[in-house]
Amino acid sequence: MCLSPLIEKLQSAHDLTDTELLAFLTEPQDEAALFAAADAERRKWYGDAVYLRGLIEFTNYCKNNCYYCGIRAGNPHAERYRLTDTQILECCAQGYALGYRTFVLQGGEDPYYTDDKICALVSAIAAKYPDCRITLSIGEKSRESYQRYYDAGARRYLLRHETASPEHYRKLHPECMTLENRKRCLRDLQAIGYQVGSGFMIGSPGQTPENLLADIRFLQNLQPAMIGVGPYITHSETPFADQMSGDLHFSLKIIALLRLMFPKSLIPATTAFGSMHPQGRELALKAGSNVMMPNLSPTEVRKLYDLYENKICVGEEAAQSFRSLTARIQAAGYRIVSDVGDSLVTKST
Ligand code: 5AD
Secondary structure, X not given: OOOOHXXXXXXXXXXXXXXXXXXXXXXXXXXXXXXXXXXHHHHHHHOOEEEEOEEEEEEOOOOOOOOOOOOOOOOOOOOOOEOOHHHHHHHHHHHHHHOXXXXXXXXXXXXXXXXXXXXXXXXXXXXXXXXXXXXXXOOOOOHHHHHHHHHHOOOEEEOOOEOOOHHHHHHHOOOXXXXXXXXXXXXXXXXXXXXXXXXXXXXXXXXXXXHHHHHHHHHHHHOOXXXXXXXXXXXXXXXXXXXXXXXXXXXXXXXXXXXXXXOOOEOEOOHHHHHHOOOHHHHHHHOOXXXXXXXXXXXXXXXXXXXXXXXXXOOOOXXXXXXXXXXXXXXXXXXXXXXXXXXXXXXXX
């Protein structure tokens, strides 16, 4: 196969200069060759394994007003819910029976959930499932809070940086939120010992190739265990209602780029890919992704966790979606692994 010089360099050096990266981002690439290179890199480290994380969206209350997000505090039409502890534990029980060994508790920044409540929940899950990993994804907190969750048994934390460019960050978030605090959170989490996942949306309003370059440089510095990205998808009840969604093929190109630049990372085939295209998540797997995060939340609340329009899997039972997912992953040429699925990235802090 005749590879372009940029793809060749990505394969051998796992890095590009700023000029090369901007050229890679802005010029068309041979998609088939790029995805094949990324797939080969992923197989070198992870084989055909796809790790699963059972996602429990336990509250859609949020105190923040991010301009892109459907569950922002300022959306009066969002129907709010909170799962009870019993419901959350029931999600874990169902997930465990299906083979999930990681539970991701994700929610808006909901002040109802005090640190005491989160710690009680984490301890209860940790006591019941000592062979599982507990991941939290509940936003920006103090270092003390993060430490308390860790002491209760949480070992992973997902917090996308969203954009590493201060001026772009300002376009996406209200004044009271800062990129500095977001970064502080990520550093605190790593210092405590969490396996951290970060990432960004692709094609968010106002995003430039230079912003993406900054995102990649930021991630190179952070060396997170997981990098979560997905196309931005417009939501009609946000200030960005009239903005365009991100592009599927460009987003897949970013997945492949990330795999080649961060060979050992966990890179999920995110729900946003599946929501943009019926085969979106399989396409992401073939472009270098190696994790999926199926929804374990009760069916009746699925559609309410409405980050963006046409989010998938709103009607499926956990068991039903697990069966169809297994078949789809196999058909794409990969294999689900029932395992905690630790990242091969080991960051020395
Ligand atoms: N389109 C795509 N992704 C979104 N997120 C929030 N709103 C949107 C949207 N409109 C992403 C953010 C957040 C994650 C949970 O969902 O990156 O970190």
